[in-house]
Amino acid sequence: MSILSQxxxxxxxxxxxxxxxxxxxxxxxxxxxxxxxxxxxxxPNKAKKVRIGxxxxxxxxxxxxxxxxTIFEDSHLPMTKWxxxxxxxxxxxxxxSSHQLMRTLECTYRTAWFLTHRIREAMKSDDWLPFGDxxxxxxxxxxxxxIKEGREVGLxxxxxxxxxxxxxxxxxxxxxxxxxxxxxxxLKPILNKTISRNARLITDEHPxxxxxxWRYADHVSVNHSKGEYVSRQDHSITTNTVEGYFSVFKxxxxxxxxxCSGRHLHRYLAEFDFRYTHRIAVGIDxxxxxxxxxxxxxxxxxxxxxxxxxxxxxxxxxxx
Numbered sequence: 001m002s003i004l005s006q007x008x009x010x011x012x013x014x015x016x017x018x019x020x021x022x023x024x025x026x027x028x029x030x031x032x033x034x035x036x037x038x039x040x041x042x043x044p045n046k047a048k049k050v051r052i053g054x055x056x057x058x059x060x061x062x063x064x065x066x067x068x069x070t071i072f073e074d075s076h077l078p079m080t081k082w083x084x085x086x087x088x089x090x091x092x093x094x095x096x097s098s099h100q101l102m103r104t105l106e107c108t109y110r111t112a113w114f115l116t117h118r119i120r121e122a123m124k125s126d127d128w129l130p131f132g133d134x135x136x137x138x139x140x141x142x143x144x145x146x147i148k149e150g151r152e153v154g155l156x157x158x159x160x161x162x163x164x165x166x167x168x169x170x171x172x173x174x175x176x177x178x179x180x181x182x183x184x185x186x187l188k189p190i191l192n193k194t195i196s197r198n199a200r201l202i203t204d205e206h207p208x209x210x211x212x213x214w215r216y217a218d219h220v221s222v223n224h225s226k227g228e229y230v231s232r233q234d235h236s237i238t239t240n241t242v243e244g245y246f247s248v249f250k251x252x253x254x255x256x257x258x259x260c261s262g263r264h265l266h267r268y269l270a271e272f273d274f275r276y277t278h279r280i281a282v283g284i285d286x287x288x289x290x291x292x293x294x295x296x297x298x299x300x301x302x303x304x305x306x307x308x309x310x311x312x313x314x315x316x317x318x319x320x
Contacts, residue, residue, distance in 0.1 A: 094252030132199025
């Protein structure tokens, strides 16, 4: 028996019951009016086209399922395949490609591609608790990834997307963001929003950090340009943790995803942040990680057209 042998990965009724238990721990709630009372289950009937998991709200007299108001809404994909996809994505350290999901789930590439973006949206953190709030260390570092649309590849990094990542040593949380540039103007708002003033900021020698480090309880750095990666005086002064995060991120992007446009990079970062924050080293196994991803599906609905960037026929004709 394997984890994927569990009933909710293969039986649609069991899959709906599993998702309902996760999203409605206190019983069904109507997404239309918010009521908990006078909600009844409608018995599934394929002949009468009554869907599994259909509920009726006696308050607003509307029907709904647990899909409404989540990333599952308006999806024709069985719930069992959604749960399989979520588990495969959260349990693969460096990710799983849409082509691999297409073969595993036996669906079209377009379905698999859109599916992964919806799941990444569910992985986006809504937790804005400041990093280093209890005075712990927060590592900050920057890196480059990919090629900006319309830019010619040059010798320097000017043609690449710029990414800032933060690691809270106390909690193990990671937070990454695409930035316009690595100047104080580009980094200061993100650092101020994410890091507590009580934190100990740990960086490399990038000059931008010297201009913002005074805001925190302490600011220490290592000088990579001189071959210093761990301070000889204080071995806790190092950015090796966030460098390790970049290693996993880049190996996943190069080896699994291979290409990512700038308009989707923030979702891929959210995916790697999620898996890193909820990794086994902090006591979270694959099943718990899948449960945490499932808990984030509510209120994060995506539709295909905005994600794909494609226009409808009428919109294309109007712009022609």
